[in-house]
Amino acid sequence: MAPEPAEPSPARSPRRLSALLRRHRVAVVAVTAPLAVMLAATLSAAAPPFASDRTEQDPTIDNPNYRRVAFSSAGVTVEILGQPDSLSTGGVTGEVDLARAEGDQSMVAANLTGSSDVIADFGQVYFAMRPGVPVDYQYDTSTQSIIFNPGIEIQAETVPGLRNGTDYLYTQPIRMLPTAPVADPEFPPYEQTFTIPSIVMLWEGADGVTGSEPIGFISHFELTITHGG
Amino acid sequence: MRFTTRGQLVVAATGLLAALAVGLPSQAERSPEPVVEFATATCSGSGELDVEFLLTDAIGAPAHPEFKYVVVSTHVRSGPESEPLHGSELAGTLIPGAEVPPPGEGSLSGMTVVPGDTKHVILEAEIDRTSADGTERIVVEGEAVLKECAPVVPEQAVEHEHGPEQRAEQGAENPGRVWGPYGGKRTIPTHQDPAGGQTTHPSVVRVPGGWNGYEYWMAHTPYPGSNSAWEDPNIAASTDGVTWVVPPGLTNPIDDQPGLPGPYNSDTDLEMGPNNTLYVFWRTVIPDLSQERIKYSTSTDGVNWTAPAEALRSSMADRRPVSPALMYENGAWKMWAVEINRSPNRMVFFQGGATPAKANWGAMQTVSLGAMQKEKEPWHLSITKNGTAYIGLLNDTALASTGRDGDLIFLYGTTPTSFTNGSFSTVPRLKPFMHDHLYRASMLPGTEYGVPGYQVWYSARMALNPDVWNVQQTFLNGVAVHGGP
Structure with a gap:
């Protein structure tokens, strides 16, 4: 009786596989080489950039070029067409985000909130950024300034000469300059005062959409950055 | 492990092909360029077409702060299908000197008004791409294929009490x-x-x-x-x-x-x-x-x-x-x-x-x-x-x-x-x-x-x-x- 064929020894299988691969080594390398290259490329493209992500997740955390600050203002002086005298919002306090790009001295404002401390010609007023997206507004970024883009919204209880009831007044983008420029400005510019260098047109409107012609203009507007928000 | 010469050639060729397949797109990403996109064509009541193009980064284009793109010139050609194209005026923000906004921050818009029977409008823009390595001039082009726009003829008023x-x-x-x-x-x-x-x-x-x-x-x-x-x-x-x-x-x-x-x-x-x-x-x-x-x-x-x-x-x-x-x-x-x-x-x-x-x-x-x-x-x-x-x-x-x-x-x-x-x-x-x-x-x-x-x-x-x-x-x-x- 012929002996039963012996079961292949487990120790021999790797040897057979190794022999098989060796016999077809050219084909194996030809197939695996491009696969390895493509796999490496895919992994490097898909892998999350852990190191950089950590710093980009929230630009406001520990960012020396971003701060929420408090401000105070003696108010906005407004000339309304047809009104014989200048009008004032009265003193205003509030907060605003200031940010600047690395190396720039110009600061961009966002998330403006402010309200009048006293009831003056416009009744109670509230300040906010004008609704809408920032518009193309060219300015010198190397000079210290605060940019309100797309503008400022002043919500007024009443606007003399316009009507009785809540009105919204809008500016176009505003650039405020320091009243006393300093050689090496610090950020945030605590205790510094900024002002509009020239008149700013004022428009009535709603939801950031204005009327067809200005109702007047802002002749005077200063604000002082007082402390962190 | 030793390869025959033929085997080495096969391996090298396949590896090169794979590297090319992977490398070409990434090479393209290193030189991004804006595209001219046909945005809209509005048929006005008087039978003219207001055709708008956008000069913008391609959808999904990566940020490229190392490059700045400035429009040098624009050239609009338009005309019916069977006739040679002729020049048209372009209005809007797509003008010489304008800078193309970064990806995701908008685009430049150019509008031209053409007769209602215009079939093709082609906008060509010359752009300077500036980086730390210098300035390179590129030309991008977009085309609009239009449907005919006929004047709207108001219907006569319908009957009312006296006609x-x-x-x-x-x-x-x-x-x-x-x-x-x-x-x-x-x-x-x-x-x-x-x-x-x-x-x-x-x-x-x-x-x-x-x-x-x-x-x-x-x-x-x-x-x-x-x-x-x-x-x-x-x-x-x-x-x-x-x-x-x-x-x-x-x-x-x-x-x-x-x-x-x-x-x-x-x-x-x-x-x-x-x-x-x-x-x-x-x-x-x-x-x-x-x-x-x-x-x-x-x-x-x-x-x-x-x-x-x-x-x-x-x-x-x-x-x-x-x-x-x-x-x-x-x-x-x-x-x-x-x-x-x-x-x-x-x-x-x-x-x-x-x-x-x-x-x-x-x-x-x-x-x-x-x-x-x-x-x-x-x-x-x-x-x-x-x-x-x-x-x-x-x-x-x-x-x-x-x-x-x-x-x-x-x-x-x-x-x-x-x-x-x-x-x-x-x-x-x-x-x-x-x-x-x-x-x-x-x-x-x-x-x-x-x-x-x-x-x-x-x-x-x-x-x-x-x-x-x-x-x-x-x-x-x-x-x-x-x-x-």
């Missing part, structure tokens, strides 16, 4: 049946932009057979970005009402004011007066004096204009008649305006004398208009004559606003102080990418496409920050039109 023919015989218009499509943008030369600039307050006079070489004359006030420094009376002329030029020898503006916070002009109105003389009227606001004045100048040749004279002076505390609309009739001047001193605004009328000089005007009378649209009040207007009737277009505004959500309402009256209004806008307030607020218009009885109606040039703005103003031309259907050629 249109009977009403026409009676000389009565039905204001509620006057309507038309939004218009085609007109290129109007301004003293701010002689090639065609933003402008408003069009007022058109038509002289059949022509007057000093032109059949159509227009007064208007340039208003680029709502900047009152440019808002001064300008004159343009045309042989067909479509193509407008500054008559040779004429220097605009007729009157120049500095603009806010100083005095500024607005609200032009052009009228043919006695002795074959053209009169242009406008409003001047003098904030420091709290005064508003209606001024005028005259010309017998359209080129030489007299020094401004004053028709009406008002203290802003007492009255503020804006948008004067005048008419010389039966040897005397009439003037309508909108009094805005107290909301709701009202339409008013002044009876004048043989000249528009200020001493000749009678007391301000309130004009009966009928009910306005809900939450609306009058803002600007124009008036003309149709047979024995006074007709006009009233531009309204949201209550207690200064020209918002404006529509153009047809007015019809048999006396100067009593009108009925059409209750709805004769022209759609919205024209995509062109306007969302209608403004002062000018209307003349006429005939187009064999249909009696009204030629209309209206100004309108796209409410942006700042606004964009243009004059559009359309044609309104009318029931009873007299005097149309």
Whole structure:
């Protein structure tokens, strides 16, 4: 009786596989080489950039070029067409985000909130950024300034000469300059005062959409950055 | 492990192919470039196509702060399928010197107006790509393949209680049946932009057979970005009402004011007066004096204009008649305006004398208009004559606003102080990418496409920050039109 064929020894299988691969080594390398290259490329493209992500997740955390600050203002002086005298919002306090790009001295404002401390010609007023997206507004970024883009919204209880009831007044983008420029400005510019260098047109409107012609203009507007928000 | 030479070649080739497959796209990413995209083509009521292109980064393009892209030049070619393409003008922000915004932050927009039978429009832009390594010039191109745009011919008004023919015989218009499509943008030369600039307050006079070489004359006030420094009376002329030029020898503006916070002009109105003389009227606001004045100048040749004279002076505390609309009739001047001193605004009328000089005007009378649209009040207007009737277009505004959500309402009256209004806008307030607020218009009885109606040039703005103003031309259907050629 012929002996039963012996079961292949487990120790021999790797040897057979190794022999098989060796016999077809050219084909194996030809197939695996491009696969390895493509796999490496895919992994490097898909892998999350852990190191950089950590710093980009929230630009406001520990960012020396971003701060929420408090401000105070003696108010906005407004000339309304047809009104014989200048009008004032009265003193205003509030907060605003200031940010600047690395190396720039110009600061961009966002998330403006402010309200009048006293009831003056416009009744109670509230300040906010004008609704809408920032518009193309060219300015010198190397000079210290605060940019309100797309503008400022002043919500007024009443606007003399316009009507009785809540009105919204809008500016176009505003650039405020320091009243006393300093050689090496610090950020945030605590205790510094900024002002509009020239008149700013004022428009009535709603939801950031204005009327067809200005109702007047802002002749005077200063604000002082007082402390962190 | 040792390979044969053939095996090494096979391995090297496959590896190279794989590296190329992976490497080519990433090489492309290192040299991103903007693309010209065809955005929209709007068929206007007058049968022209407003074609808009965007110069922008491709969708999903990575940020490329190391590169800056600045437009050097643009070239638009357009034409029907079977003919060679010819050059067209491009308006908008896609202009030489403009920088392409970074990915995700917008695009540059360029619009061209082409005839309705245009099949292809190709926009080519030369761009400088600047990086730390220097500047390289690239050319990008986009194409629009268009469908034909035919003029909208307003349907004749449907029957009403007496039928249109009977009403026409009676000389009565039905204001509620006057309507038309939004218009085609007109290129109007301004003293701010002689090639065609933003402008408003069009007022058109038509002289059949022509007057000093032109059949159509227009007064208007340039208003680029709502900047009152440019808002001064300008004159343009045309042989067909479509193509407008500054008559040779004429220097605009007729009157120049500095603009806010100083005095500024607005609200032009052009009228043919006695002795074959053209009169242009406008409003001047003098904030420091709290005064508003209606001024005028005259010309017998359209080129030489007299020094401004004053028709009406008002203290802003007492009255503020804006948008004067005048008419010389039966040897005397009439003037309508909108009094805005107290909301709701009202339409008013002044009876004048043989000249528009200020001493000749009678007391301000309130004009009966009928009910306005809900939450609306009058803002600007124009008036003309149709047979024995006074007709006009009233531009309204949201209550207690200064020209918002404006529509153009047809007015019809048999006396100067009593009108009925059409209750709805004769022209759609919205024209995509062109306007969302209608403004002062000018209307003349006429005939187009064999249909009696009204030629209309209206100004309108796209409410942006700042606004964009243009004059559009359309044609309104009318029931009873007299005097149309």
